[in-house]
Amino acid sequence: MFTIIISILILITVVIAAIYFERKSILFALLLIPIIFFASTIKTVPTGVTGVLVTFGKVEDNTLEAGLHIISPFQQIVSMDNRVQKHERTESVFSKDIQETNVRFSINHSINKTSAMTLYKTIGTNYYDILIVPRVIENLKNVFSHYSANELVTKREILSGEINKEVEIDLSEFGIICSINIEDVDFRDEYTNAVEAKQVAEQNKLRAQTEQLQRTAEAEAENTRTKEKAVADAEAAISKATADAEVARLQADAAKYKRDQESEAKKFALMMEAEGNESLAKSLSQEVIDYMYSNRWDGKLPTTWFGNGDDTLPVVNIGTEDVKNAK
DSSP, X not given: OHHHHHHHHHHHHHHHHHHHTOTHHHHHHHHHHHHHHHHHTEEEEOTTEEEEEEETTEEEEEEEOSEEEEOOTTEEEEEEEOSOEXXXXXXXXXXXXXXXXXXXXXXXXXXXXXXXXXXXXXXXXTHIIIIIHHHHHHHHHHHHTTSOHHHHHHOHHHHHHHHHHHHHHHHGGGTEEEEEEEEEEEEOHHHHHHHHHHHHHHXXXXXXHHHHHHHHHHHHHHHHHHHHHHHHHHHHHHHHHHHHHHHHHHHHHHHHHHHHHHHHHHHHHHHHHHHHHHHHHHHXXXXXXXXXXXXXXXXXXXXXXXXXXXXXXXXXXXXXXXXXXXX
């Protein structure tokens, strides 16, 4: 449109100059007019851009690809960038437990070529500020409000995924592809200090619990060792007592066996002695007894006589003198 206006102004200037100076200039002006109009119909669309054709403010139904195009002098091309564009923002949001935090994030967005005409017709070229930013901030605040402050720090990837899912639903009807990356979550100093103090307390508690568990484990291990030693000592004592009892039993059996053998030997000796005496008694006669008696007599007479067993005479003590007198 600007080219057309310039062409018209140039044409008016040339006509005026031809009237005041030379009539030949009118012919030159008449030749210059089609050149200017033709030049104004040649337009280019750069790479990565979709051209939206507009005629007197009306958006045409077709779009122009990158390259050289010839259009009407009464038309213009509006460039809609299809390349991925990145913007960084920082917004203040609240967590589920009403903790205010500043979220720094980046917005990567692009548009489909087929949707460029509709997007320009319904929103315009400033679709980023009019459409993308409000939808992103709304979903950002909504998602963050479902998580506590502590979760916002540890679940950054989950937050980005949920926000992207909601933004995709909101912007897909406009042909806009958009992704959100959470880069930093910054809380107020008061909350940060409180979190640090809590973490220190939890670490101290965890360390105390660990030390207590270690002491308990050591006590249990010592108790187990004591029990095992007591069991081992008891088993050793039982084994020793069993062995001593077995030794005592074997010794008792040996002693009994020895006594039995000695008793059997005595019985055998007595039996043999009795049998010998019986045999000896059977073999003795009065003559043999007298003979043995005479061999063993020392020539001395007995000094005491008890009788022959039938008489009741008292015991008589016979002295040596009496024997001599008797002779």
